[in-house]
Amino acid sequence: MGSVSRRGAVLLAACLAFGAFAAAQETPRSHPLTNLPASGEIATGVFFPDYPLSRHFPAGQPVKVVLGVHNDASEPYNVSAIMGSLNNAQQFGTYYWNFTQQLYFQIVEPSKELSVEYTFLPPKDLPPNDYQVALTVFYEAADGFKSTTFFNQTVTVIEMKQLIDWKLIFLYAIFIGLVFVGVFYVWSTVKDYPLYKTIFGKKTRKVEVSNADNDDDWVKGTPYDNFRKKKAAGGKATVKKAQ
Numbered sequence: 001m002g003s004v005s006r007r008g009a010v011l012l013a014a015c016l017a018f019g020a021f022a023a024a025q026e027t028p029r030s031h032p033l034t035n036l037p038a039s040g041e042i043a044t045g046v047f048f049p050d051y052p053l054s055r056h057f058p059a060g061q062p063v064k065v066v067l068g069v070h071n072d073a074s075e076p077y078n079v080s081a082i083m084g085s086l087n088n089a090q091q092f093g094t095y096y097w098n099f100t101q102q103l104y105f106q107i108v109e110p111s112k113e114l115s116v117e118y119t120f121l122p123p124k125d126l127p128p129n130d131y132q133v134a135l136t137v138f139y140e141a142a143d144g145f146k147s148t149t150f151f152n153q154t155v156t157v158i159e160m161k162q163l164i165d166w167k168l169i170f171l172y173a174i175f176i177g178l179v180f181v182g183v184f185y186v187w188s189t190v191k192d193y194p195l196y197k198t199i200f201g202k203k204t205r206k207v208e209v210s211n212a213d214n215d216d217d218w219v220k221g222t223p224y225d226n227f228r229k230k231k232a233a234g235g236k237a238t239v240k241k242a243q
């Protein structure tokens with residue numbers, strides 16, 4: 001009886017051990033970008049046909065990349081796939097997005113070249129910012145997989161241009177409104193200042209006076225002048241009478 005239960009315990013322990021072993025076997029199935037295989041002997045060149053100069057990519061717009069591979073080794077390579085990720089620009093360990101892998105399975109013979117195209121998509125709702133984009137090509141030789149990260153740079157993700165930028169128009173409207181309010185406030189404050197009155201008030205009066213003088217000069221000696229003088233005298237007389 002005791003031996004039976006001991007045998008059962010041993011069996012159970014074996015089962016547990018096997019379970020643990022199986023679990024341990026399953027955990028290494030991690031993301032391909034986690035432990036990149038070592039690089040083979042290739043030279044790479046990269047080109048962004050739609051963004052030849054800047055690395056400013058609108059969010060939600062696919063970005064096309066052309067990769068040129070030159071095989072420097074003495075054995076053929078089977079170019080299997082390209083994969084990439086979008087990471088924190090300061091901390092590469094922070095992964096925001098893993099781009100879809102594209103499969104090729106194309107052979108590049110020794111000292112030959114091959115170009116492949118890869119397209120990645122910065123997510124539509126990605127906040128505009130600087131990010132690190134790393135793109136890696138995987139290729140297979142007789143002794144297994146190799147990988148080369150052919151692009152690993154800071155890029156700027158920008159907001160996709162909208163047809164009408166309502167946000168900007170709204171900001172302009174507010175700005176113009178504020179300018180008007182400011183100008184009106186300055187005007188209504190300044191126009192009652194004594195200093196302002198002495199400077200601008202006198203000037204306008206002076207102009208009026210000089211105009212009147214000119215009128216007098218122009219009118220002097222004419223019948224109109226006599227009529228005006230008489231009228232002024234009459235007016236004064238009536239005023240005096242009233243008093």
Ligand SMILES: *[C@@H]1O[C@H](CO)[C@@H](O)[C@H](O)[C@H]1NC(C)=O
Pocket residue numbers: 031032033034035085095097098
């Ligand atoms: C993206 O790749 C990184 C690095 O291999 C990995 O740690 C992460 O779990 C992946 N994320 C997703 C959603 O697959």
Ligand SMILES: *[C@@H]1O[C@H](CO)[C@@H](O)[C@H](O)[C@H]1NC(C)=O
Pocket residue numbers: 078080105106107140
């Ligand atoms: C390249 O690799 C793939 C996947 O391992 C395989 O199916 C294919 O036959 C290989 N191509 C050649 C020409 O060996």
Ligand SMILES: *[C@@H]1O[C@H](CO)[C@@H](O)[C@H](O)[C@H]1NC(C)=O
Pocket residue numbers: 092134149152
């Ligand atoms: C990309 O470059 C950063 C440093 O800028 C580095 O920490 C990271 O390991 C590189 N990633 C790959 C996949 O080579």
